[in-house]
Amino acid sequence: MYKIENHKVTDAARSRTHIDEAGYERLYRQSIDEPDTFWSDQAKRFLTWDQPWSKVHESDLSQGQAAWFIDGKLNVSVNCIDRHLETRGDQAAIIWEGDEPDQDKHITYRELHEQVCRLANVLKERGVKKGDRVCLYMPMIPEAAYAMLACARIGAVHSVVFGGFSPDALRDRINDADCQAVITADEGVRGGKRVPLKQNVEKALQECPNVHTVVTVQRTGGDIAWDSQRDVWYHEACAKVDADCPPEPMDSEDPLFILYTSGSTGKPKGVLHTTAGYLLGSAMTHHYVFDYQDGEVYWCTADVGWITGHSYIVYGPLCNGATTLIFEGVPTYPDASRCWQVVDKHKVNIFYTAPTAIRALMAQGNDPVTSTSRASLRLLGTVGEPINPEAWEWYYHVIGETRCPIVDTWWQTETGAIMITPLPGATDLKPGSATRPFFGVEPALYDPEGNELEGATSGNLVIKRSWPSQIRTVYGDHQRLIDTYFSTYKGVYFTGDGARRDEDGYYWITGRVDDVLNVSGHRIGTAEVESALVLHDAVAEAAVVGCPHDIKGQCIYAFVMPMRGVTPSDDLIKELKAFVAEQVGSFAKPDFIQWTPGLPKTRSGKIMRRILRKIACDELDSLGDTSTLADPAVVEELIANRQNRG
Ligand code: WTA
Numbered sequence: 001m002y003k004i005e006n007h008k009v010t011d012a013a014r015s016r017t018h019i020d021e022a023g024y025e026r027l028y029r030q031s032i033d034e035p036d037t038f039w040s041d042q043a044k045r046f047l048t049w050d051q052p053w054s055k056v057h058e059s060d061l062s063q064g065q066a067a068w069f070i071d072g073k074l075n076v077s078v079n080c081i082d083r084h085l086e087t088r089g090d091q092a093a094i095i096w097e098g099d100e101p102d103q104d105k106h107i108t109y110r111e112l113h114e115q116v117c118r119l120a121n122v123l124k125e126r127g128v129k130k131g132d133r134v135c136l137y138m139p140m141i142p143e144a145a146y147a148m149l150a151c152a153r154i155g156a157v158h159s160v161v162f163g164g165f166s167p168d169a170l171r172d173r174i175n176d177a178d179c180q181a182v183i184t185a186d187e188g189v190r191g192g193k194r195v196p197l198k199q200n201v202e203k204a205l206q207e208c209p210n211v212h213t214v215v216t217v218q219r220t221g222g223d224i225a226w227d228s229q230r231d232v233w234y235h236e237a238c239a240k241v242d243a244d245c246p247p248e249p250m251d252s253e254d255p256l257f258i259l260y261t262s263g264s265t266g267k268p269k270g271v272l273h274t275t276a277g278y279l280l281g282s283a284m285t286h287h288y289v290f291d292y293q294d295g296e297v298y299w300c301t302a303d304v305g306w307i308t309g310h311s312y313i314v315y316g317p318l319c320n321g322a323t324t325l326i327f328e329g330v331p332t333y334p335d336a337s338r339c340w341q342v343v344d345k346h347k348v349n350i351f352y353t354a355p356t357a358i359r360a361l362m363a364q365g366n367d368p369v370t371s372t373s374r375a376s377l378r379l380l381g382t383v384g385e386p387i388n389p390e391a392w393e394w395y396y397h398v399i400g401e402t403r404c405p406i407v408d409t410w411w412q413t414e415t416g417a418i419m420i421t422p423l424p425g426a427t428d429l430k431p432g433s434a435t436r437p438f439f440g441v442e443p444a445l446y447d448p449e450g451n452e453l454e455g456a457t458s459g460n461l462v463i464k465r466s467w468p469s470q471i472r473t474v475y476g477d478h479q480r481l482i483d484t485y486f487s488t489y490k491g492v493y494f495t496g497d498g499a500r501r502d503e504d505g506y507y508w509i510t511g512r513v514d515d516v517l518n519v520s521g522h523r524i525g526t527a528e529v530e531s532a533l534v535l536h537d538a539v540a541e542a543a544v545v546g547c548p549h550d551i552k553g554q555c556i557y558a559f560v561m562p563m564r565g566v567t568p569s570d571d572l573i574k575e576l577k578a579f580v581a582e583q584v585g586s587f588a589k590p591d592f593i594q595w596t597p598g599l600p601k602t603r604s605g606k607i608m609r610r611i612l613r614k615i616a617c618d619e620l621d622s623l624g625d626t627s628t629l630a631d632p633a634v635v636e637e638l639i640a641n642r643q644n645r646g
Helices: 011-016 021-033 035-046 076-080 082-088 109-125 142-154 167-176 197-205 234-240 276-289 307-319 338-346 355-362 389-399 478-485 526-535 570-583 609-616 633-640
Strands: 055-060 065-070 092-097 104-108 133-137 157-160 181-185 188-190 193-195 213-217 231-233 255-261 269-274 297-300 323-327 350-353 379-383 406-409 443-446 457-463 493-501 507-512 516-519 522-525 539-549 553-562 592-595
Touching: 021 035, 035 055, 035 065, 035 276, 065 276, 076 082, 076 142, 076 276, 076 307, 082 109, 092 109, 092 142, 092 338, 104 109, 109 142, 109 213, 109 234, 133 142, 133 167, 133 197, 142 157, 142 181, 142 255, 142 307, 142 323, 167 197, 167 570, 181 197, 197 213, 213 234, 231 234, 255 307, 269 276, 269 478, 276 307, 297 307, 297 338, 307 323, 323 338, 338 350, 355 389, 355 553, 379 389, 389 406, 443 493, 457 507, 507 516, 516 539, 516 553, 522 526, 526 539, 526 553, 526 570, 539 609, 553 570, 553 609, 570 592, 609 633
Parallel strands: 092 323, 133 157, 133 181, 157 255, 181 213, 213 231, 297 323, 297 350, 350 379, 379 406, 553 592
Antiparallel strands: 055 065, 092 104, 188 193, 255 269, 443 457, 457 493, 493 507, 516 522, 539 553
């Protein structure tokens, strides 16, 4: 085990970075004291505009309202492709590494331009117009990026649904956003297994009356059903259309995409991001946080189905003219060396992944790592959940051989871009801390009553002012945006996370303070799993909590009350797990299901999750006050039958 200690900005990092300590202090101060000047400078530097803005920014957070670069016009696909053609037409925009180690390809910016234009023309030909929503349900293939950019080119709004979601979850998302077209693949390939994407689309569309077009990429050639009215093959349709497509001029505040995410209550929310602010946020953070230097190869292992894939596989890197690596597979296939073999094969310089992947690889020992060179690596990053200091030190010592700074980046689907993070060359590192706010981000800690806490302390993390890449609305339900993020504390954005601030002003994210779980870096609402469980005929009531898990960060523990007349059994537990996988996706499957004749409730009928969490996590010493329960006896029964004993 490595000693857990603070790490100074290394000289190696400092000699190359875009910014140093003094530069960070100066720019951060300017971003807070003179935001209009700061953001104007950045927007000119990072983006290419068709028409400049008339006003930098306007917001009223109490109404959940924010607008940036008002009246400005630009097109995201032009910023990510066309403007690079002159200087980088022959540079790889995308390096694709397939699931099998012998499959890869390089796509230059020029090829990217052609592919995106062709698909944009196909969408246009099928009647997709500016403002229409298009659902993407894709494996990790270059066409996923083409599809996002093709939508951006014609002003259509994409809604990417992670390929691990079930047909039912896909259906709900298609209908909520009223998507009229879907782009998918015949099958996905991950870790040697096939994922029946088109078949899932087929099932979903049985209840999506408004979808008129499905464009299918041929990835495996597997057998699929076909509807000649609705279905077109990607390769056939793209071959028939023009290789150029004029970009649609978009307003700064025109929607760019919707991405569904889980909250503490109710169905997933369609987080809406708009054009200019989002693109600026993702490009600027990609530049400063990953310290991207011309010609480098950058690899983010996320899936494009999540926000990390949107901002840091596609939009940020391509806006900056980077070479971004898209990996179809998983870190442990064919074996636990895979990531480092890919790093050596493509000479990856910057590597960004989730703590859960680091912990899983760490559990396999050092040999799969030390058998590779990794000499090209110079910067490492993490995202998605708190990283435990032991895993941090392993990442630092074994993967990066103490040469690579680690950027622990805190942010959310709703924030669009990284918010709290070290900047290489500018921030001394403390393992487990996301450190300091990025430019323009004004974090604060509040107590439950809404008082701001000063100095070294812990509290609920809020953001006190608007930032360009912030969520603009919950699609179709602006009130829900206000209620979820801007009502807990009037006039500020509530993150849902708890945090500690130390004596150096460093932030340490402690995790969600609401009922959102983080399982292997996947964000899952307890309410989603609960509503899936109660849909099953055998279930009367269900309550779901998260427990710490060595590799996954958290695991899912469900308490289930059977319907009258149902006999609880192990087989039924198996069935329920499979049922959740079917309703939501297999990543949301409970690890433990415990039968119970009742749930602990307050006299007003509210489930006491605090108690359930303690029981599930085997923390019986700190059960707390159970006297307010309607029926305290139920607790004894729950304790006696708990599943997760340490
Ligand atoms: C958690 C992922 C600790 C946090 C980009 C947040 C983190 C949720 C970190 C958002 C980090 C993300 N340290 N926790 N560096 N990054 N989180 O929307 O709880 O999938 O609220 O966005 O992940 O998850 P989401």
